[in-house]
Amino acid sequence: NAGVTQTPKFRVLKTGQSMTLLCAQDMNHEYMYWYRQDPGMGLRLIHYSVGEGTTAKGEVPDGYNVSRLKKQNFLLGLESAAPSQTSVYFCASSSPGQGMRGYTFGSGTRLTVV
Amino acid sequence: AQSVTQPDIHITVSEGASLELRCNYSYGATPYLFWYVQSPGQGLQLLLKYFSGDTLVQGIKGFEAEFKRSQSSFNLRKPSVHWSDAAEYFCAVGVTNTGNQFYFGTGTSLTVIP
Numbered sequence A: 001n002a003g004v005t006q007t008p009k010f011r012v013l014k015t016g017q018s019m020t021l022l023c024a025q026d027m028n029h030e031y032m033y034w035y036r037q038d039p040g041m042g043l044r045l046i047h048y049s050v051g052e053g054t055t056a057k058g059e060v061p062d063g064y065n066v067s068r069l070k071k072q073n074f075l076l077g078l079e080s081a082a083p084s085q086t087s088v089y090f091c092a093s094s095s096p097g098q099g100m101r102g103y104t105f106g107s108g109t110r111l112t113v114v
Numbered sequence B: 001a002q003s004v005t006q007p008d009i010h011i012t013v014s015e016g017a018s019l020e021l022r023c024n025y026s027y028g029a030t031p032y033l034f035w036y037v038q039s040p041g042q043g044l045q046l047l048l049k050y051f052s053g054d055t056l057v058q059g060i061k062g063f064e065a066e067f068k069r070s071q072s073s074f075n076l077r078k079p080s081v082h083w084s085d086a087a088e089y090f091c092a093v094g095v096t097n098t099g100n101q102f103y104f105g106t107g108t109s110l111t112v113i114p
Helices: none
Strands: A004-007 A010-013 A019-025 A031-038 A042-051 A054-057 A065-067 A073-078 A087-094 A109-113 B003-005 B010-014 B019-021 B024-026 B032-038 B045-050 B056-058 B064-068 B073-078 B087-095 B101-104 B108-113
Touching: A004 A087, A019 A031, A019 A087, A019 A109, A031 A073, A042 A065, A042 A073, A042 B087, A042 B101, A073 A087, B003 B087, B003 B101, B010 B019, B019 B108, B024 B073, B032 B064, B032 B073, B045 B056, B045 B064, B045 B073, B073 B087
Parallel strands: A010 A109, B010 B108
Antiparallel strands: A004 A019, A019 A073, A031 A042, A031 A087, A042 A054, A065 A073, A087 A109, B003 B024, B019 B073, B032 B045, B032 B087, B056 B064, B064 B073, B087 B101, B087 B108
8 A cells, every 4th residue: 555654663772772763655755754743742843855865854853863865765763762762753755746735644653762 | 933732732521512622823824734633552644634715624533624814723623522532633734835844733632521
């Protein structure tokens, strides 16, 4: 089925460990995004990309790095995980031609840092 | 700057009663407005969206929302709530000037009592 796929769905990390979250979309969307969701905070934008090889900071970028080497993939990296990064992470994609139409979210990755 | 306010953190209603969830936004241009619902441990499900035209928007599961430009509001309503409507509800503004970004409210948690 077409859409946005996030890997993994769940992960527990120890403080200081590193990991990469993978987001893949098969809709040929130019734009991709990483959001985090925390209780009482709604979703907040971490980083986004408007095309292959480009990335930009969102509202809460500190502690994260991203890469968009292929159009269909957007990677979110945590170099040294901290308990404050315990959250649910959502990836999304969209197309500039469609504006906000067709904006598609993945099902989320629940990350716990202990 | 764009922002979304959901003034009610938590609402409790009786099954069969009517429901209204409030949402106010701040945005300089005509906004793209959305309501999402999230059940515990689940991803986001789009209830409805407003892009232009008729200010009363119908969505899934019997929900509707009305865009009021003069009040900068986009309140969600349902005439008769079902127990299965218990969830977290998020209002969001979509902005297309830089890569199609969402700005989410902090959410309203709905409890439905028998």
